[in-house]
Amino acid sequence: MSSAAQGGKQRVLITQSTLVHIGGSEVQAFELAQYLQSQGYQVVIYAWVAADPMLKIVEDAGIQVLTSASASCNELHLTDFDLVWVQHEVLPRVLIDELAQGPVERPHFIFSHMSPYREVHLEQPYMYGLEDGLADMIVFNAQGTLDAQQAFFERRDKLALYPNPAPTAYSTTPHRMRDKLEAVLIVSNHAPEELLQAAELLRGQGLRVDVLKDVVGQQSQPTSPELLDKYDCVVSIGKTVQYCLVQGVPVFLYDRFGGPGYLNEDNFERTAYFNFSGRSKGQAPSLVEVMQEHAATEVEPSVLAQQIVEGYQAACAFQSQHRERFIAEYDIDTVWKQLMQELKKHRPEAFAMSDTYHSYLLRHTQMVADYNQSTQFAADPILCFYQxxxxxxxxxxxxxxxxxxxxxxxxxxxxxxxxxxxxxxxxxxxxxxxxxxxxxxxxxxxxxxxxxxxxxxxxxxxxxxxxxxxxxxxxxxxxxxxxxxxxxxxxxxxxxxxPPAVASKLAQEIRHRQIVQARQLDRWHCLMNNPFVRCILRVRKMLQHVIPKR
Known part of the structure; x- marks a missing residue:
């Protein structure tokens, strides 16, 4: 145990490439930090870039956030922490320097990977030899992700699952199932057109169909147990599925990669293997290839609408029958405690680092961080401006x-x-x-x-x-x-x-100014066209010609 733990609360450092948008890895980092904080841990999140809306969500929860630009980042030490949870292979430069100094007391390191896709480079082990040498455990969000990446690692004994578990609030807020399907919620950042058309067909049948971003707003919090409980069925993929499983909400899997529809005995294990992404085959897929496959096999809107309505009762029965199992497999409290029991089997090993490898890590880390930031800034000019x-x-x-x-x-x-x-x-x-x-x-x-x-x-x-x-x-x-x-x-x-409010206020002020100026100009024209004033002006002009200038 490190000196940090000997002084009282255990401390955990969670690293993540960016903390800006409400995305999969951002939410995993936040929910883990929030859970550990509730268990009495002191938690710090480090990211290369942090900005709203995700930064506000994390800081409002009382969690400290450091970035590579933070002055206090240089004061971090390995002995400050009992555990370092690493996403995207992000390590602060100061910790890399300490590791290079030779044998030191160091915390446990757990590296996390959340995608099997070749194009998602940050989810791959892109730092040569880093995880084999430093990681005490390497965890994956699903068996399919582990199988797709295991060839990159020499130490297979370190590999384990961390199935993107749901906060305990979902398992302690059981869903009240209703006999009749009346309200449907679509949770998607990229809903395919056929799903949106199916939503219109369902509305035509008298059902209420909402899209999450229209309900809570683009910049709002992630979903909540209270929100999900308002709906009879949720259409989604990925992390939202874990929320529904432990809460007992019937969930219909369909999104840009397609999907099997409602979960049942026949498709559950296969969909869990692929992290409930909607995929059903492949080992190390390409995002482009998977999207092309879906384009060739997409389901007609009328068929989707029919499946959502007609499969509801069976989905309710499946959820009710297996909810306790889902809680055991996907509730964060259960999953974390199991992971910590496994971690006890792994003692932190010495991580020998040559000067050449130290230089490589520093240069490669900086290169990836710079590229990641420039990509973020190019895609989000507002984020770039406020940096x-x-x-x-x-x-x-x-x-x-x-x-x-x-x-x-x-x-x-x-x-x-x-x-x-x-x-x-x-x-x-x-x-x-x-x-x-x-x-x-x-x-x-x-x-x-x-x-x-x-x-x-x-x-x-x-x-x-x-x-x-x-x-x-x-x-x-x-x-x-x-x-x-x-x-x-x-x-x-x-x-x-x-912002529209500022632009509107400014436009109102400009219009008011223009109206005032127009009124002043009208009064001037009226004055100049007044017969008496015109007469005085003529007299003045005549006098200027008669009276000699001094």
């Missing part, structure tokens, strides 16, 4: 250089807040990242005498809303005398993704 930092410069004039840059960087967010000491300087420059943006609601508070003056390099300043159309947006805050503590608040948005 920027806010920097503060202090001086006595607006002519500033790197010498005036303060050492601390602040995170850029839609609601940005920073507080700092001005050290008696008269001019503060705040750089809100480097990309073009819109800044609204700028608010500056300070400790000191005198009135502050605010200026910017914005291309457009309209009623306190600043449009920065060029790179390097800057806000200058000037005081007649140096001030002490200063705080700055602002709403900051990329120009390509201004």
């Amino acid at each position: 920027q930092a806010v920097r503060v410069f202090l001086g006595n004039s607006q002519q500033m250089t790197a010498v005036n840059l303060t050492p601390h960087a602040y995170p850029l967010g839609a609601e940005t807040h920073l507080s700092f000491q001005c050290e008696g300087q008269k001019v503060t420059r705040v750089d809100f990242g480097e990309q073009p943006c819109l800044i609204a609601g700028l608010e500056v508070k300070h400790q000191g005498a005198g009135r502050l003056e605010i200026s910017t390099n914005a291309d457009v300043d309209y009623e306190g809303v600043y449009f920065f159309l060029q790179m390097d947006p800057q806000v200058y805050i000037t005081s007649p005398v140096g001030v002490g503590q200063m705080s700055v608040r602002a709403q900051v948005f990329p120009l390509s993704h201004i």
Whole structure:
């Protein structure tokens, strides 16, 4: 046991490539962290990139999140933890350096893999020799994933299953089955067209059919036991199936890879082998090949609708008969305790690392992390925008250089807040990242005498809303005398993704301004067309010709 455990609570580090979207590996990391926290563990999650909505979900649960950009990440040590749970072979650089220093007391390492697909490179063991040398256990979400990857490992005795279990809240909230099918929930990030058409047919028969993202919103929490209990049947694949199994909700398997329909005695073992993905054959498949196979064998919408209705009673009976078995196999409390019993058989072994292999791990880790981040940023420009930092410069004039840059960087967010000491300087420059943006609601508070003056390099300043159309947006805050503590608040948005509420408010202000200007122009025209005013103007013009200029 490490020194961390000797001091009290056991500590666990969970690593994951990105913590941004509500995806399979993100949810597994979060639910494991949440479970361990409920069992008295201290948990830290490390990721290369973290942002909302997943970051907010994790932090709202009271779980600490570190990224490669976090200053405190460099303070991590192997002896801080009793267990390191590794997803996507992600290891903080500082831990790789410690491992390279030679024999050290180290925690248990468990590596997790969640996909057999060749194209999902992060789910493959892409670091040569890492898991064979460092892992005490290597776990897979299904037997099909294990069979697809086992040839990559020399130590087969380390391989085991961790079947993406469901939080205990699902097993302790039993579903109330109803005699008649009335409400259906579709849980899918990529529902095929034939399934959506089947949903319309079911609605035409008087059934209520909802799609999860329409019920809870794109940026909301993952599903919950309370939500699933409102429906008689759930159409989904993957992790949602485990939720339904332990809660006792009839589940119909169908999505972009097809599926067998309702689970029954004939198809359960085969679908479990493939992690309830909808697939039914193959060992190390290609995503492209599987999708092509489905395109050639997709089920007609009318047939899907008929299967959902006519198979409901049998699905209810199957769920009721096997629910206790499903809880034993897929409830996280049961699965985790079994895994820990197995882990006790594996003592952490010395991990010899040459200078060459140490260099290889560092370079390969950085290369994969950089590629992963650039891919994330290319696919999500908003995520890319908010990965920027806010920097503060202090001086006595607006002519500033790197010498005036303060050492601390602040995170850029839609609601940005920073507080700092001005050290008696008269001019503060705040750089809100480097990309073009819109800044609204700028608010500056300070400790000191005198009135502050605010200026910017914005291309457009309209009623306190600043449009920065060029790179390097800057806000200058000037005081007649140096001030002490200063705080700055602002709403900051990329120009390509201004929130509808902000855009609507701005549009209303612009329309109001245009109406006021139009009214002023109308009054001017009325005044100029007034006979009396026109007469006075003619007299004035005549007098200008008669009276000589001095």
